[in-house]
Amino acid sequence: MNRSPAYVLGLCLAALPVTAMAQEQTTLPKFEAGLGGGGGWLPDYPAAGQNHLRGLVVPYVIYRGEILRSDDQGVRGRFYNSDSIGLDLSFSGAFPSSSDNNRARQGMPDLDWQGEVGPSFRLTLWRDQEIPQRLNLELPVRAVFSTDLSSVHYRGxxxxxxxxxxxxxxxxTGSRLRVGLGPVFATGRLMDYFYRVDPEYARPDRPAYDAQAGYLGTKLQFSYRMPLTERLSVVAGGRIESFHGAANDDSPLFRNEWxxxxxxxFSWSLYRSEARVNSTSSPFD
Known part of the structure; x- marks a missing residue:
C-alpha cells in the first residue's frame, strides 16, 4: 500500500538486524526482541496535496521459524521457499491519518488504522551469488481492513x-540495498476509502464523488540498511509515486500527480535468545 504511515513502518522493519552478520555466521538467534523507530516527510494518502512529518517508535519481535517468520520483510507464513521461487502469507499495516490536518479532507472521517494480509509470490529472475545480488518479480495480493479500535471494516x-x-x-558488510518499481491496483471499496466523497461531505469545492476500481499509481522506492553494531542498525529510504492516468484522477480528493x-x-536489539537456528544457504532469506 501507498499510505505514508505504512511506509514509516516499512522503514522500521527494513532496519531490523536480521541478516546484518549473516555472511559471517552459520547460526542466528531463533528469537529476538527490541525497539524500532522511524520518521519522515510523507504524503497523507495516495495523490494527496500535502505532506507531514510523521514518526513512531514500536517494539518488534523477530522469530526465525521454519514456517512462521517475522523479520525485515514483515510477518510471513512461508509455504514454499527456494532460491528461485517463494510463496508467503504476508502481513502489513498502516497507521491512522487525521482529516483535520488535510485541507482536501477537512470535515470528512479520518483514515483509521489499517491492516493487510494475503499471499505474496516471488520469482527470482536473476541472481549473482558472489556479490550477492538478485532481481525478483514479486506479486503480492492483500486484503485490507481498517479499525477505529471499536470495530473492523473490510476495505477491499x-x-x-x-x-x-x-x-x-x-x-x-551486512548492508542491504533494495530498489523496487511497480504499479498498484485496487478494488472499488479501497478506492472509495481514499477518494469517495459522500453527499453529506460535499461542498462547492468538493463535489460528491463515487470512486472506481483500477489503477492506483506507480511507485519507485528504495531503502538502504546498514548495521552499526551487531545489535544496532539504521536505514534510509525514499519513494516517488506517479498517479498519472490513475482511475480516480477526477476525484476532488485527488490533489497531486506526484x-x-x-x-x-533504526532498530535496536535488546534481547537475543540462546536458542539458535542454522542460517539459510540463501543470504537474502
Whole structure:
C-alpha cells in the first residue's frame, strides 16, 4: 500500500538486524526482541496535496521459524521457499491519518488504522551469488481492513506487482540495498476509502464523488540498511509515486500527480535468545 504511515513502518522493519552478520555466521538467534523507530516527510494518502512529518517508535519481535517468520520483510507464513521461487502469507499495516490536518479532507472521517494480509509470490529472475545480488518479480495480493479500535471494516483488495533489485554488502558488510518499481491496483471499496466523497461531505469545492476500481499509481522506492553494531542498525529510504492516468484522477480528493517520501529508521536489539537456528544457504532469506 501507498499510505505514508505504512511506509514509516516499512522503514522500521527494513532496519531490523536480521541478516546484518549473516555472511559471517552459520547460526542466528531463533528469537529476538527490541525497539524500532522511524520518521519522515510523507504524503497523507495516495495523490494527496500535502505532506507531514510523521514518526513512531514500536517494539518488534523477530522469530526465525521454519514456517512462521517475522523479520525485515514483515510477518510471513512461508509455504514454499527456494532460491528461485517463494510463496508467503504476508502481513502489513498502516497507521491512522487525521482529516483535520488535510485541507482536501477537512470535515470528512479520518483514515483509521489499517491492516493487510494475503499471499505474496516471488520469482527470482536473476541472481549473482558472489556479490550477492538478485532481481525478483514479486506479486503480492492483500486484503485490507481498517479499525477505529471499536470495530473492523473490510476495505477491499490490492495487487502490487513489483520488479525489485536487492544487493547485500554494498559499502559495508551486512548492508542491504533494495530498489523496487511497480504499479498498484485496487478494488472499488479501497478506492472509495481514499477518494469517495459522500453527499453529506460535499461542498462547492468538493463535489460528491463515487470512486472506481483500477489503477492506483506507480511507485519507485528504495531503502538502504546498514548495521552499526551487531545489535544496532539504521536505514534510509525514499519513494516517488506517479498517479498519472490513475482511475480516480477526477476525484476532488485527488490533489497531486506526484508524491515524494523520505524517511529514516533504526532498530535496536535488546534481547537475543540462546536458542539458535542454522542460517539459510540463501543470504537474502
Amino acid at each position: 483488495l490490492t495487487a502490487s506487482p513489483e520488479l525489485a533489485y536487492e544487493r547485500l554488502g554494498l559499502g559495508r 508524491n515524494t517520501s523520505v524517511a529514516l529508521g
